[in-house]
Amino acid sequence: MKRRDFVAAAAALPLAGMRLPTRRLPRTPDPVIPPAPVARPFDLARVRLKPGPFLDAMQVNRRFLMGLEPDRLLHTFRLTAGLPTTAEPLGGWESPDCELRGHFTGHYLSACALMSASLGDAAVKARGDLMVAELARCQQTPGNGYLSAFPEELFDRLRAGRPVWAPFYTLHKIMAGLLDMHTLAGNAQALDVLKRMAAWTAGWCQPLGDAAMARVLEREYGGMNELLYNLSAATGTAWYAELAHRFDHERFFGPLAGGRDELKGLHVNTNIPKIIGAARRWELTGEARYHDVADYFWHEVTSRRAYCTGGTSNGEGWNAEPGALAGELSAETQECCTSYNMLKLTRHVFGWTADAAAADYYERLLWNGVLGTQHPADGDKLYYVPLASGYWKLFGTPLHDFWCCTGTGSESAAKFGDSIWFHDDDGVWVAQFIASELDWQEKGVRLVQDTRFPAVAGTAITVRTARPTRFALRVRVPGWTSGGGAALDGRALDGFAAPGGWFVLDRVWHDGDRLEVALPMALHLAPMPDDATVQAVMYGPLVLVGKLGSDGITDQNRRAEPTRPGRVPEFHDQPPAVPTLRARGADPAAWIQRVSAADQPPEFRTSGQERDVALVPFHTLYDERYAVYWKFAG
Ligand SMILES: [Zn+2]
Numbered sequence: 001m002k003r004r005d006f007v008a009a010a011a012a013l014p015l016a017g018m019r020l021p022t023r024r025l026p027r028t029p030d031p032v033i034p035p036a037p038v039a040r041p042f043d044l045a046r047v048r049l050k051p052g053p054f055l056d057a058m059q060v061n062r063r064f065l066m067g068l069e070p071d072r073l074l075h076t077f078r079l080t081a082g083l084p085t086t087a088e089p090l091g092g093w094e095s096p097d098c099e100l101r102g103h104f105t106g107h108y109l110s111a112c113a114l115m116s117a118s119l120g121d122a123a124v125k126a127r128g129d130l131m132v133a134e135l136a137r138c139q140q141t142p143g144n145g146y147l148s149a150f151p152e153e154l155f156d157r158l159r160a161g162r163p164v165w166a167p168f169y170t171l172h173k174i175m176a177g178l179l180d181m182h183t184l185a186g187n188a189q190a191l192d193v194l195k196r197m198a199a200w201t202a203g204w205c206q207p208l209g210d211a212a213m214a215r216v217l218e219r220e221y222g223g224m225n226e227l228l229y230n231l232s233a234a235t236g237t238a239w240y241a242e243l244a245h246r247f248d249h250e251r252f253f254g255p256l257a258g259g260r261d262e263l264k265g266l267h268v269n270t271n272i273p274k275i276i277g278a279a280r281r282w283e284l285t286g287e288a289r290y291h292d293v294a295d296y297f298w299h300e301v302t303s304r305r306a307y308c309t310g311g312t313s314n315g316e317g318w319n320a321e322p323g324a325l326a327g328e329l330s331a332e333t334q335e336c337c338t339s340y341n342m343l344k345l346t347r348h349v350f351g352w353t354a355d356a357a358a359a360d361y362y363e364r365l366l367w368n369g370v371l372g373t374q375h376p377a378d379g380d381k382l383y384y385v386p387l388a389s390g391y392w393k394l395f396g397t398p399l400h401d402f403w404c405c406t407g408t409g410s411e412s413a414a415k416f417g418d419s420i421w422f423h424d425d426d427g428v429w430v431a432q433f434i435a436s437e438l439d440w441q442e443k444g445v446r447l448v449q450d451t452r453f454p455a456v457a458g459t460a461i462t463v464r465t466a467r468p469t470r471f472a473l474r475v476r477v478p479g480w481t482s483g484g485g486a487a488l489d490g491r492a493l494d495g496f497a498a499p500g501g502w503f504v505l506d507r508v509w510h511d512g513d514r515l516e517v518a519l520p521m522a523l524h525l526a527p528m529p530d531d532a533t534v535q536a537v538m539y540g541p542l543v544l545v546g547k548l549g550s551d552g553i554t555d556q557n558r559r560a561e562p563t564r565p566g567r568v569p570e571f572h573d574q575p576p577a578v579p580t581l582r583a584r585g586a587d588p589a590a591w592i593q594r595v596s597a598a599d600q601p602p603e604f605r606t607s608g609q610e611r612d613v614a615l616v617p618f619h620t621l622y623d624e625r626y627a628v629y630w631k632f633a634g
Contacts, residue, residue, distance in 0.1 A: 034286040034608040036177040039422035041347065042438060044117040044184060046335065047251030047417035050450070053619070054416035057374060058118065059412035064379025066127065066518055073105045074134050078148035091400035091562055096480040098565030099165035100404075102149025102174060105131070106355035107407030109177025113184040114414035124356060125185050132181050132190045135174075139193055145200030147193065148176060165566070168247075171197070173407060180228060183234055183415075187548035191235075202243050217249045217574060220270040225249075225277030229284055241284060247275050248281065248290075254471060254574060256293045258422035261300050261322050268313035269404070272341035279348040291352075298349045301342070302361050307387055308536040308628070309543050309618065310365030312477055313338045313631060326531035329629060331394075331571050334385040339369040340408035347419050354422070356500050359431040360479050360541070362419060366432070367454075367542045370412050372619030373405075383411030383560070383569050389627035390575020401569075421447070427472025427506065433459045433483075433519075445469055445509070454542055454617070455601050458484075463509045472506035480540045481519040488515055523588040523604070533632050537588060537615055539602055544615040548578065548625035556622060579611040580631045 047057040071087035076096050078085035089096050094104050112128030115121060139147040146152055148171060157164040175197050181190035189314070201224075203214060241396065252271060255262040263271075275297045282290040303314050304322035311334030320328055334584070342365055350358040373382040375395045380484030382393050383405045396406060420432040433453040439446055444466060451459035469530060477484060479500040486493045486503055497503040505515060521540030528534040537544045552573060560569030584591040592615065596603040604615040618628065 008347055011518070019087055025394065034284055035282070035291075035352070037283070037351045037422060039351050040290070041419060042421050042423065042440070042595065044114060044415060045120065046439045047118075047421060048120075048437045048439075049118070049417050050437060052435040052446075052452070053371060054434050056376070057413050058115070058416055060349060060376055060379045061111070062115060062119070062121070062124065063114065064374075064586070065410060065414075066124065067379075068128070069387075070130055072133065073108055073131065074138070076101045077105065077135060077138045077147070077336070080149055080151055081141040083141065090402060092396070092402040092406075093404070093563065093565055094402040095483050095565055099154060099167075100151060100170050100565065103170045104173075104402040104407045104410075104610075105135075105149065106170070106173025106175070106177040107410050109174070109190075110180040111410040111414045113177070113180035115221065117184040118415060118417050128181050128185055129187055129189075132178065132187050132193065135178075136189055136193050139196060141267065144203075145196035145198075147197055147200075148333075157210070158219060159204075159212075161215065164219070166220040166222075168216075168219070168221035168224050171201070171224075172224045172227055175231075176223065178226050179230055179234065194231065195235075198240060200240075200241065201228075205243065205246050213246055214251065217247065217251075220267070221247060223273030223277055225282050226273060229277060229280035232323065233280075241281075244277065245281070247274075248277060252586040253278060253293045256297050258291050259292075259296055261304070262289055262320060263300070266318055267316055268318055269316065269335055269337040269341065272338060272345060276341065276345050276348065279345060283348070294345065294413070295349065295352075296431060298345055298358075300336055302346075304529070306361075307334065307617060308364075308367075308538060309334065309368035309385065309387070310342070310361055311339050311369040311385060311387075312342065323529045326528040326534045329388040329534075331386040331388055331391045332384045332568070333387040334369060336370075336373050336382050336385065336405035336412075337408045339365055339373075340383075340405075340412050343370065343419070344357060345413070350419070351422065354429060355507045356478065356502060358478050358499070359419075359429075359476050363432055363478065363541045367541055368618050370622070372626060373612060374409055374413050375622060379413075380559075381406045385561065386571075387628050388575070389578040389629065390548060390625050391571060391573075392550075392558075392625050393622060394560045394569050394571065396569070397559045397562050402562065403563065403568070420449070427474055427504075429502070430459070430461060430475045432476075443469055443471060445471070447473075452599070454521065457481075457521040457540065458516065460514060460516045463513040467511060468508045469512050470506075470508045472504055473509070474502040474504045475515070475517050477501050477503050478519060478541065480524070480538075481521065484517065486515060486517045489513060490516075521602075525583070525588055528629070534629050535632055536629050537592065539604070539617070542602070543618040543628060544602075544604060545618045545621055545626040545628050546578075546613040546615055546628075546630070547621065548576065548613070548627060550624045551576065553623065553625070575625065576626050579613065580633045581606065582633050584608060595613055 072090050075085050075087040089146050093100050112124050116125035154164050154167045157369050158167050179189040179193040181187040225244045227248035228240050232240035275294050278290040279294040311373045314328040316335050346362045380396045380398050383403050420434050421438045422429040437448045437449050446464035448462040477497040481499050486494050524538050526536040526538050592604050595605050606612045
């Protein structure tokens, strides 16, 4: 079901005219000892990206964010609060008549907070601070803690079961943005505003009985549970967690807790954020049921509902049985919000186990599903990543989209320093091969990762320390490599970890020590689980796409047309016929040759095909038709 169908479907919710019983307080569950994480992420401010594709993308996003005018982002908030405003309204899903208006302003707060921490950027922080101060003014007018760009009447409709888009989804973005401004950018006012919003939320939910609340949860509500668990953790206040629990969607969790995939027919991005909330409940309370929900969901989606890119969803839904993906290729696959949320969830799952497979998945989705979803020219974002052949990346029109994915994309490209490094008391994990410098303050150590990955297949870590320090340096040995090795200060080391594990060097480190790790990459094919004649070409973790030219792409259709509220970007174009490929031998290297120099970004070309094609990493291709999956003949 697509977004545009939701408003109509809302009318069918069976809430109208219901008398709402006063709710009894639930029994607080017996306390369980929360689990200790295996691997803890570092604060974003401790990691600085070094030159490379991720820092480039973050700088593009910085220009995109700073180019947006605060008065326009605040316009509908001020209108709703009855404050004077003369700003020109934004378009798309931020139009004054869109029931999701204000959602992007929430993402904007998060993006400013993430970006200011990532870059140590005072101007971005000042922008976020200004937004918080102005939103605080808007909150003063109703005086009951409510803060939104639309009136409370939308929540009345939600309570009454009348048609409305997704009020709590929108509120979640604003509340999460405020919490990010507090925790990442040190803004105390943001926490005050957020506490008032949480109090308003508690007051709204309080009269609803569990049955009425369960019906409210049938409407998309973002990550309200996750946000409130995070607020509870940030403030040490237990009742926020009780309020969070009211947003735990038990009807959705039940089958997952029992190890059953009943995801078919569900809207994907409505549901992943609820799972992140379950993950947070497990981390804060130790209730095993919530671990099981999140753990089963993560394994199921990443192993049986994900494409070669790591992404999931078609037409925003899970439309088929698990493992049935060959029939799920379209121009509307892999909504970018779902990739943003799967990365968030994977970060938690990795922290529970330090399982290299979770970091492998993170890498695959980060490179193939997130990095290339922002246009390098102006920073506008992608909604879907088409995985049917012959389409192109249909980016938004600046100031006229503000889709959900414009918001999550703005956050994704503000936190590329995240999840590269993790630690425990004894050492660090190098989970991603991204040029960066880590300030490991607890140990008084700096670790510098120099890499031109994937142009060069490997990485190098240099230790900077004032005094000799013992710790374990653990470098991921991905499942896609074979025959790698390591060298310390230029001398080859004996033994290397098997693919899918960690190369660990636990020793006393001295200033200037340098560990070099080679991780050879090879071409391989990724067949569809349910149709081995449909395959993608990969190089290490990278999806290689075939360049199909730009015939028929014009200035009129290169970007999505300005989007009305609730509408999604659409192609008005029949893709051209795409050549089939013929595998010549088991090793794709027999018919696909690298054409770029060994130290340059990897580019390839097929040979001996009816029509040969150039193959390039998916994240590097823009404004051109492509094929990810190919029909293989013979
Ligand atoms: Zn989206």
